[in-house]
Amino acid sequence: MLDCTVKANPAPTYTWDHLKEKNSSSVLKSSALSLGNYTCTATNTLGRDSKVFIVRDGCPILLSPLDVVVEYGASFSVNCSYSATHQFGLSWDGFDGTVEESEEIFRFVDKVTDWETNLTCYMSSNETQCSQDLPITIYKTPDSVFISTVNHRGPMMEGQQYELQCDVHNVAPVQNLTVKWYKGQTLLHQTNFTDTIETPVNETVTLLIRPDRADDGAEYWCEAELDLGAEGPQPHPTNSSNPLSIAVYYKPKHSSSTETIIQDDKVMLDCTVKANPAPTYTWDHLKEKNSSSVLKSSALSLGNYTCTATNTLGRDSKVFIVKDSQCPVQIIPRRAVVRYGDNVSAHCKTSVLHEGMGWEASEGRVPMTKNQNLITWRVPELTEWDIKPFCYINYKIGDKDQCQVELPVTVYKTPDSVFISTVNHRGPMMEGQQYEVQCDVHNVAPVQNLTVKWYKGQTLLHQTNFTDTIETPVNETVTLLIRPDRADDGAQYWCEAELDLGAEGPQPHPTNSSKPLSIAVYYKPKHSSSTETIIQDDKVMLDCTVKANPAPTYTWDHLKEKISSSVLKSSALSLGNYTCTATNTLGRDSKVFIVKDSQCPVQIIPRRAVVRYGDNVSADCKTSVLHEGMGWEASEGAVPMTKNQNLITWRVPELTEWDIKPFCYINYKIGDKDRCLIELPVTVYKTPDSVFISTVNHRGPMMEGQQDELQCDVHNVAPVQNLTVKWYKGQTLLHQTNFTDTIKTPVNKTVTLLIRPDRADDEAQYWCEAELDLGAEGPQPHPTNSSKPLSIAVYFAPKILFCRDWSPLTETSLDSYPLNLYSVEGNPRPDVSWRHKSSSVNSSMPLTRYDSGLYEIIAGNDLNSVSCFMNITVEYAPVFYDSQEKFVVGEDSNITLECYSTGNPEPEMWWSFKNRNISTGRRHINIERATSTNAGVYTCSATNKFGRSDKTFIVEIKDDSPNYILTVVVVVVFISLVLIILLVVLMLKRRKSRGNYEVHSEMQPLRNGDP
Structure with a gap:
C-alpha cells in the first residue's frame, strides 16, 4: 500500500498528483497504479507536507539520491547503478539525447536553467529494457516580499476593517509556497497554494484586520516560506517584508x-x-x-x-x-438594573439615631421620616431613563448634619428588531471580491452595554462594542466587510445584539438575533491540474467535469466535431492532445488531456506551446528506444525523418499561421505496433489594437434610478475563446464576459453593460479591460489592455442624512446645526431652509430659551424637495423664579423657604447656611419652631453644565417679650401732655377776666349821614 496517513490537528485532507482520477484517501493500492512517482500532499489550515511514493516493478535500477531539490541556476549530481547480477548497460537521457553505456554512471549538471528539466536512467540488454525517472524540483526564492495597505493611507480608526496586501514577486514552485502573516512575533494567518505551475509567478495575498487601541504602534509583516520537503534546504528558505507600523486612532x-x-x-x-x-x-x-x-x-x-x-x-x-466617609446609611442593592416599564425597589437602612431620612427621586420620592431605620424606594412601572434616586439622612456627628448616597440605576430595553442586509448589492456575490454586510439594531438602550456579534454559520467572525453614554433608546448600524470564496456558496451570515448589563443584570445576557442571510457565490471553473495523461483504453475516460457557479459549459479543441459533454471516451479518440475548456460567466479554465498509446515511446517538451503572432516558437521531441526514424510534421518548420538521433526540435523563427498543428512521429517495432505520433497543441495569440468605452445613445448627466447602457469595443484580438472582457467601476469588478467562438484568427468584439446608477455613482469612473487567459503555459500575468476611464455625472433628488434632535445653547443660530457637505445629498446641490410652527424661520437668528420645539428642515433641488422633523431643545444656565426673599417672624414660628429655578439640563439644587451645605437636591427647606440661631442668610444654589446661579434668603427673628420701660415712657409722656393742656386752658380763662376798656365823651358831634 501507499500509506500517506499523518497526524495533524485539525485533521488533514489528502491530494495525490499523477493520478487519473481525483482521490482524497490517504491510502492507495500499489497494484492499481502504473509504474512511476506519486506525490501525496497532506494539508490543513496550518500548513502542508508532501511525500513522494516511487512505484516500480522488478527493475533493479538504484538512484542516489532518490530525488533532487535544486535552486534555479545551481548544480547537482546523481548516480545511477543497478543491483542485478547479470550484466546490463546503463544510460542517461534528459538533456541532449546522448547515450552513455556503463555498469554504473554518474551525472553532474552544472547549471539548471530549464524549468522542465527531466532526467531518466535506462537499463537495457538484448532481451529487456526498463527505466527510472529522477524526480527534480527546481525552486527559486522571491525577488522581493512587500507589504502595504489597500486603498488607505494614514492612521486607522479603532473598530473599522482594513485590508493589508502582501506581494511576493517571482517565486517557484508556487505549490510549495506558504505566505505567513505576523503581528509582532505572533502568527496571525497563513495561506497555501494548490496551483501546479512550476515556473516563477507573482502572488498577492490579502488579510482583513480590525485594529483596536492595543494595536496602536503594532508592526505587521508577511513572510514567504518555501517548504520543499525533507530533501529541500533546512531550515526552509524564507523572505520577509519590511514591517508595516500602523497608527490607530481611538x-x-x-x-x-x-x-x-x-x-x-x-x-x-x-x-x-x-x-x-x-x-x-x-x-x-x-x-x-x-x-x-x-x-x-x-x-x-x-x-x-x-x-x-x-x-x-x-x-x-x-x-x-x-462623599463623607461617615455617612451611616446602606443601600440594598448597591446598583439596580431594570427593564423599561418594570417595577424597581431598593432599601435604605441605618443603625444610628437620626432626625429624619428619606428618598429623593423624580419618581417614587419618599418623604422624610424620623421614626424608621429602613425606608424603601419603590416605582411600580419605571418609565424614566435617567433617574438618579438618592437616600439622605439628617444626623449629628461632629460638624456634619446631613449626608446622602445615590443608587445607580440602569434602565434597559432589548431591541425591537435586528436585521441583516447587504450594502449596495443584490444577487449573487463574486468570489474574491469584497462586499459589505450591514446589521441594523432598532430601539435599544443603553447603547454602551450593547455588543453586536457577527456569525457565519456557528462561527463568531467579529464583534463591536459602543462607548456612547446615551441612556435613551437608539438605533445602531454596524457593517462587516467580507470577501467570500467558493466554499462560502450557500453560507449563512447573521448578527446578534447582546446586552451585557453586569452582574446585577439578567443572566444569561438578553440577546436578539437577525434572520440568517444566505449568500450565493459565483466562482469560475478551476481544475485541480492543468494536464492529465490518458492511456487509451475502453474503460478510461477524459473527465473534464469541474465545479463552478453558474454551472460551466464545456468545449473541446482538436475534435472533428463540436461536443459539449464534459466526459469523452479515450477509445473513441486518436492519439494526441485534447484541450477541454470549462466556461461560465466569470471565467474559464482549460485542461489538456494527452491521449497516448501505452507503448508510444516519445515525449514532447513543452506539452503545449503558446506564442504571440510573429514570435518564434520551438519544441523538443525525444525518445529512449531504438527506432527506424522520427521527425516532425507541420505546415511550418517540418523536420525530416532521421534515424540517428533521440531528440529532434521543431522550430519556427516567426510564426504567422493561426491554425498550425505540428506533431512528432516515430517508426519503431514493439509487438504489433510500428508507428505512433503525438500532436503538440499550439495557441497563437494577439493582444487587441485598442479597447474603447462609450455610452450608448446618451450624452450628459445620467438620472438616478434610470437605466443606461455602456459599450466596450475590443479591436483585432485572437483567439477570441481565450478573451475575457471585464467591466470595472473604480477598482470594483462589476461583470465579465467570456466567448465560446472557436475562431482562431483576429476579430473585433463589442460588449455592452446595463447600469442603473444611483447617487453613490456620481463622478464614478467606469472602464473595461480585455484579458487573454492563455493557461499555465501562457504569459504570466495574463496580457491585458484597458480602456480610458469614463467618468459619469448622476443627478439625484435631495436626501437628508443627518436629522437628529439637537440641544444647542442659547444665542446659537440654526445655521450652527451640525450639517456639513455630507449631511444633505443632492445633485444639483440642494437649498436648505427651516420651518417652526408652520412658519419659515430665519436660520441666522439666535435662539432663546423660549424657542424649543419641533422644527422642520427642508432640502430641495430641481428634482424634488424633502424634509424631516426634529426636536430642538435650547439649553441654558439656571434661572430663578421670583419668590419671597425676606422673612421676619417671631420665635417658634415655622418657615418654608421655596427656591424654584429653570434650566436645561435640569439644574441640581442645594442649600447652604453659614458656609455649610444643609441640603442637596431639594427645592425648599422647612425651618420648624425657629429660634435666633436660625436667623441669617440662606443661599440656594442651582447648577448645570452651563453655569451656576445663587439666590439668597434673609430670615429675621423678632423678640415677643413685654417692654416695661417703653410703657413707663408712654405713661409719663401722656401725663405730661394732659398737664400742659390744663395749664393752657387756665391761662386763657384768666386773660378773659381781666379785659381792656376804652371810654368815649357823650358830647361828640354826629358825623354826616349818621342817624
Missing part, C-alpha cells in the same frame, strides 16, 4: 462609568484615560473651568462631579461621587 474609554471618592487630602479624582489623539478634559459642577485630568477631593464640596474626556473620535464621561 476614542477615550474609562474602565468604569462611576467611582465613589471618600473626601480626604490624599485622595484624588483621577479622570486620566488613554486615547489617540490625546484627549482634552472638562468637568461639570465646578465653580471654575478646569482642564486638568486630576482634582483633589479635599478641595471640593460633597456631591457628584462629571468628567468628560474628548478627542476627535468621541467622548467618554465618568461620574465621581464625593
Whole structure:
C-alpha cells in the first residue's frame, strides 16, 4: 500500500498528483497504479507536507539520491547503478539525447536553467529494457516580499476593517509556497497554494484586520516560506517584508462609568484615560473651568462631579461621587438594573439615631421620616431613563448634619428588531471580491452595554462594542466587510445584539438575533491540474467535469466535431492532445488531456506551446528506444525523418499561421505496433489594437434610478475563446464576459453593460479591460489592455442624512446645526431652509430659551424637495423664579423657604447656611419652631453644565417679650401732655377776666349821614 496517513490537528485532507482520477484517501493500492512517482500532499489550515511514493516493478535500477531539490541556476549530481547480477548497460537521457553505456554512471549538471528539466536512467540488454525517472524540483526564492495597505493611507480608526496586501514577486514552485502573516512575533494567518505551475509567478495575498487601541504602534509583516520537503534546504528558505507600523486612532474609554471618592487630602479624582489623539478634559459642577485630568477631593464640596474626556473620535464621561466617609446609611442593592416599564425597589437602612431620612427621586420620592431605620424606594412601572434616586439622612456627628448616597440605576430595553442586509448589492456575490454586510439594531438602550456579534454559520467572525453614554433608546448600524470564496456558496451570515448589563443584570445576557442571510457565490471553473495523461483504453475516460457557479459549459479543441459533454471516451479518440475548456460567466479554465498509446515511446517538451503572432516558437521531441526514424510534421518548420538521433526540435523563427498543428512521429517495432505520433497543441495569440468605452445613445448627466447602457469595443484580438472582457467601476469588478467562438484568427468584439446608477455613482469612473487567459503555459500575468476611464455625472433628488434632535445653547443660530457637505445629498446641490410652527424661520437668528420645539428642515433641488422633523431643545444656565426673599417672624414660628429655578439640563439644587451645605437636591427647606440661631442668610444654589446661579434668603427673628420701660415712657409722656393742656386752658380763662376798656365823651358831634 501507499500509506500517506499523518497526524495533524485539525485533521488533514489528502491530494495525490499523477493520478487519473481525483482521490482524497490517504491510502492507495500499489497494484492499481502504473509504474512511476506519486506525490501525496497532506494539508490543513496550518500548513502542508508532501511525500513522494516511487512505484516500480522488478527493475533493479538504484538512484542516489532518490530525488533532487535544486535552486534555479545551481548544480547537482546523481548516480545511477543497478543491483542485478547479470550484466546490463546503463544510460542517461534528459538533456541532449546522448547515450552513455556503463555498469554504473554518474551525472553532474552544472547549471539548471530549464524549468522542465527531466532526467531518466535506462537499463537495457538484448532481451529487456526498463527505466527510472529522477524526480527534480527546481525552486527559486522571491525577488522581493512587500507589504502595504489597500486603498488607505494614514492612521486607522479603532473598530473599522482594513485590508493589508502582501506581494511576493517571482517565486517557484508556487505549490510549495506558504505566505505567513505576523503581528509582532505572533502568527496571525497563513495561506497555501494548490496551483501546479512550476515556473516563477507573482502572488498577492490579502488579510482583513480590525485594529483596536492595543494595536496602536503594532508592526505587521508577511513572510514567504518555501517548504520543499525533507530533501529541500533546512531550515526552509524564507523572505520577509519590511514591517508595516500602523497608527490607530481611538476614542477615550474609562474602565468604569462611576467611582465613589471618600473626601480626604490624599485622595484624588483621577479622570486620566488613554486615547489617540490625546484627549482634552472638562468637568461639570465646578465653580471654575478646569482642564486638568486630576482634582483633589479635599478641595471640593460633597456631591457628584462629571468628567468628560474628548478627542476627535468621541467622548467618554465618568461620574465621581464625593462623599463623607461617615455617612451611616446602606443601600440594598448597591446598583439596580431594570427593564423599561418594570417595577424597581431598593432599601435604605441605618443603625444610628437620626432626625429624619428619606428618598429623593423624580419618581417614587419618599418623604422624610424620623421614626424608621429602613425606608424603601419603590416605582411600580419605571418609565424614566435617567433617574438618579438618592437616600439622605439628617444626623449629628461632629460638624456634619446631613449626608446622602445615590443608587445607580440602569434602565434597559432589548431591541425591537435586528436585521441583516447587504450594502449596495443584490444577487449573487463574486468570489474574491469584497462586499459589505450591514446589521441594523432598532430601539435599544443603553447603547454602551450593547455588543453586536457577527456569525457565519456557528462561527463568531467579529464583534463591536459602543462607548456612547446615551441612556435613551437608539438605533445602531454596524457593517462587516467580507470577501467570500467558493466554499462560502450557500453560507449563512447573521448578527446578534447582546446586552451585557453586569452582574446585577439578567443572566444569561438578553440577546436578539437577525434572520440568517444566505449568500450565493459565483466562482469560475478551476481544475485541480492543468494536464492529465490518458492511456487509451475502453474503460478510461477524459473527465473534464469541474465545479463552478453558474454551472460551466464545456468545449473541446482538436475534435472533428463540436461536443459539449464534459466526459469523452479515450477509445473513441486518436492519439494526441485534447484541450477541454470549462466556461461560465466569470471565467474559464482549460485542461489538456494527452491521449497516448501505452507503448508510444516519445515525449514532447513543452506539452503545449503558446506564442504571440510573429514570435518564434520551438519544441523538443525525444525518445529512449531504438527506432527506424522520427521527425516532425507541420505546415511550418517540418523536420525530416532521421534515424540517428533521440531528440529532434521543431522550430519556427516567426510564426504567422493561426491554425498550425505540428506533431512528432516515430517508426519503431514493439509487438504489433510500428508507428505512433503525438500532436503538440499550439495557441497563437494577439493582444487587441485598442479597447474603447462609450455610452450608448446618451450624452450628459445620467438620472438616478434610470437605466443606461455602456459599450466596450475590443479591436483585432485572437483567439477570441481565450478573451475575457471585464467591466470595472473604480477598482470594483462589476461583470465579465467570456466567448465560446472557436475562431482562431483576429476579430473585433463589442460588449455592452446595463447600469442603473444611483447617487453613490456620481463622478464614478467606469472602464473595461480585455484579458487573454492563455493557461499555465501562457504569459504570466495574463496580457491585458484597458480602456480610458469614463467618468459619469448622476443627478439625484435631495436626501437628508443627518436629522437628529439637537440641544444647542442659547444665542446659537440654526445655521450652527451640525450639517456639513455630507449631511444633505443632492445633485444639483440642494437649498436648505427651516420651518417652526408652520412658519419659515430665519436660520441666522439666535435662539432663546423660549424657542424649543419641533422644527422642520427642508432640502430641495430641481428634482424634488424633502424634509424631516426634529426636536430642538435650547439649553441654558439656571434661572430663578421670583419668590419671597425676606422673612421676619417671631420665635417658634415655622418657615418654608421655596427656591424654584429653570434650566436645561435640569439644574441640581442645594442649600447652604453659614458656609455649610444643609441640603442637596431639594427645592425648599422647612425651618420648624425657629429660634435666633436660625436667623441669617440662606443661599440656594442651582447648577448645570452651563453655569451656576445663587439666590439668597434673609430670615429675621423678632423678640415677643413685654417692654416695661417703653410703657413707663408712654405713661409719663401722656401725663405730661394732659398737664400742659390744663395749664393752657387756665391761662386763657384768666386773660378773659381781666379785659381792656376804652371810654368815649357823650358830647361828640354826629358825623354826616349818621342817624
